[in-house]
Amino acid sequence: MTPKLVATDLDGTLVRSDGSVSPYTAEVLAQVEALGVPVVFVTGRPLRWTEEVFEHVGEHGLAIVSNGALVWDVARHRPQLERPIDVALGLEACGLLRTALPGTTYAVETLDGIGLEPEFVERHRVPEGARRAPVEELFDQPALKLLARHEQLAPQEFWDLAEEALGGRLVITWSSATSLLEISAPGVTKASTLALLCADLGLGAADVLAFGDMPNDLPMLAWAGTAYAMANAHPTVLEVAHHVAPPNDEDGVARVLAGVFDL
Template sequence: MATDLDGTALRGDGSVSPRTVAAFARVEDSGAVLVFVTGRPPRWMSGVAGIVRHRGLAICANGALIYDLHTERIVESHLIAVEVLEQVVAQLRANVPGLAFSVEYEGGFAHESDYLLGGWDSRAVGGLRVGTSTLTSRPCAKLLAFHPSMNPDALQMAVCDMVGHLVTPTHSSGKGLIEMSAHGVTKATALAALAEQHGIDRSQIVAFGDMPNDLPMLSWAGTSYAVANAHADVLAAVDHVTAANDDDGVALVLEELYR
């Protein structure tokens, strides 16, 4: 069983309801493999790790990092190379005025001085404030580009047209924030590799999501669910729709599947 976190298994305030915690326990108690597949970096996973008693693995940064919840260590990474990072930033900067950039490294976060997401500013996201040359000086798990006014779907289309041959762009926040992984790296590729390691066929996998960054995973999984609050493209792509994240939609399904 694979589930996205923010907007899917987590409530709007970022909490996990007691009902969902109990549903996750049902999955684990049945002997099934529970995998969190998230855009979050590992540094935002400690609270979630505690919920599942620090067992299992999480796919983080949209497939770029595999994180061991027991040891709280990264065990596998698929990074954007420096030369690609430099090329992507230069191409986007030249063609989309107003963009600001940040990066998630394996072990930290850095951002340009004008990288501000409304109330989600540098104090909230943490990390180092650096210049562009420093930002692109080492490989990273995820490159983020923020535009204060562009529609996220339109921005993603533009980014795909310009640099989709170099990186894999997606979005998940509802803001003009594009998340880029190494070319070909998605939640689906990471989940497929993990399933192969465990001898699990894709037909056995049930996946939950809500945003465009979940689409590759949902398309790949044997059975796919969207929560009712999901992006329109996700609602159109899945096999089933459950209740919204604030109404414990994931737990509702898991209670039926793992009685």
């Protein structure tokens, strides 16, 4: 069955390692959109980083960002759906994690931007004017994403211990090469928000072709009717996906789409 919607992660998947979207990939996305098949970006990136690639969003104009916490209407430049973490629940989780795993530091993402604890070492450029304060002050409104970092523990170890400490209160995942956990509200994943978006379009999982490369893509790839892991993907992602696409630096998503849609 020909897919009726394409859902693709960005970093390590659609976007090359240098942060670019190649002209070939951009052209293929435009051709798929011209066939009436929406290509929806589904990313862990916050809004401010996703805006860099919005020129490649088709006329449907929707993107799922912050691991499903936000559906952004690109054309109208406004949120279509927000699925944030409640303040009390978020602060409870911060306390539990810090008690179980001393040395944990936090950053909080909202529509207004990012706020970071003074000890949180950000690997990317921090936006000008970003707040620096204890998490109790930063978490003063519902948050799209809570970031937890540890400088001593390995990523998988940090994730496993954090899952044990939170006991399912929030959704934890990761997509970084460092020990950075991305924490979302209960039930919020790329998959659950993509399912909501598809339901609005009258589509189901069987209609979706999805691409991903990191653990935060696992729910989406498990949900989609057809799932591709990138050749450069994390081992857990390669285990779940139905197929393997060429690496992101070889325009793997575009090459698969060109074949699927006979472009």
